Amino acid sequence: MHHHVVAAIIMHKGHILCMKRGQTKYPYTTFKWEFPGGKIEPGEQPEHALHREIREEMDMDITIIRHFATHHHNYPDFEVKLEFYLCHGGERLDAIGMPAFTLREHQAYCWLPVSELHVLDWVAADRPIIGQIQQQKLF
Numbered sequence: 001m002h003h004h005v006v007a008a009i010i011m012h013k014g015h016i017l018c019m020k021r022g023q024t025k026y027p028y029t030t031f032k033w034e035f036p037g038g039k040i041e042p043g044e045q046p047e048h049a050l051h052r053e054i055r056e057e058m059d060m061d062i063t064i065i066r067h068f069a070t071h072h073h074n075y076p077d078f079e080v081k082l083e084f085y086l087c088h089g090g091e092r093l094d095a096i097g098m099p100a101f102t103l104r105e106h107q108a109y110c111w112l113p114v115s116e117l118h119v120l121d122w123v124a125a126d127r128p129i130i131g132q133i134q135q136q137k138l139f
Contacts, residue, residue, distance in 0.1 A: 001078040006050040007037035015111035022107040033120040058101040061090040073125035
């Protein structure tokens, strides 16, 4: 089985939004950290899919800055092609001045500076992107 997926690297005030998955049907993705996003529907443009997925999962409107990376990963039960996009969060802010959203699909979240992204237990497909983010000066 092959999935085409989009993911948002949401940046704000020198931090990046990290989302923790809950229980999944695969032990290798359960309770792991990831960039938010989801599957591209047949005939859907990746940017449209990303806006839709973030609205559905988080009730957040994002601004896509640019495509950041494409990565292919083979899990034991499926393959995934991920399109990562650098984004800014919505204009609605929470009490501490970060983009506001609702946790609908994820168990937890955190905002981390780029230098600390490696401390989380990321899903395997997102791990190579952490290194690419750390190599670039995004802020």
